[in-house]
Amino acid sequence: MLFILSAILGIIIGLLLKGDIKKLDGSDLKGIYIPIIAFSIEIVLFTLVRKGIIERGLITYIFYLIQFILISIFAYLNRKNKAVLIITSGFILNGLAIFLNGGAMPVNPDAAVAAGLYPSVDKINVSKEGLYVLQNDKTLFWFLGDIIPIKFIRGYVVSIGDILLCFGLIYYIVKSMKRAD
Incomplete structure (x- = not known):
């Protein structure tokens, strides 16, 4: 949802800038199908884990690794595009948080409450989400996890990587809408 809102914001800004x-x-991008495949993998992965068909472990690591490789290929093909590099930087930061913490994105419990996702820290249950874990003393690179609460339309807890992804998407949309033919 956050990325859809970013895309809408990018289009609005692009239109305001004529x-x-x-x-x-997407004609300025090489291999545009690659991120579509990569993010489709993520949707399938989340769905399978949330429905209890698979559990977080080796199989989710493999899916994440494939997704990471695909995004890296896309970034290499489009390495001269600043927006793609910003988006890729966000993806890499999120990937680090996930890979270093057992294949799940660490979520700050206080941020989850501040965003309105849960009424209190003791009511948080990320186990049903499958690909999230609560931050604790053993969390590696905790600052790359979901630590920033946002309340806009609904509650979110986002990471620095998510912010870079959103900024890069907005930048790409505005830049594309303003490009000369």
Whole structure:
């Protein structure tokens, strides 16, 4: 949802700057299908874990590794595009938090409460989410986890990587809408 809101914001900014939405076709990107495949993997992974078909472990690590490799290939193919590099930086930061913490994104419990996701810290249950863990003393690189509470339309807890992803997406959309043919 946060990325959809970022895309909408990018389009609004692009239109306010007299950009052309028809230019937002991805024709300036090489291998545009690669991130589509990568994020489809993530959707399938989340769905399988949330439905209890698979559990977090080796299989989720493999899926994340495939996704990471695909995004790395896409970034390499588009390495001259600043927006893609910003998006990739966010993805790498999120990947570090996930890979270093057992294949799950660490979530700050106080941030989850502040965002309105739970009424109190003792009511938090991320186990049903499957691919999230609560931050604790053993969390590695805790500052790369979901630590920033946001209340806009609904509650979110986001990471520094998520912010970079959103900023890069907005930047890409605005830049694409304003590009000369």
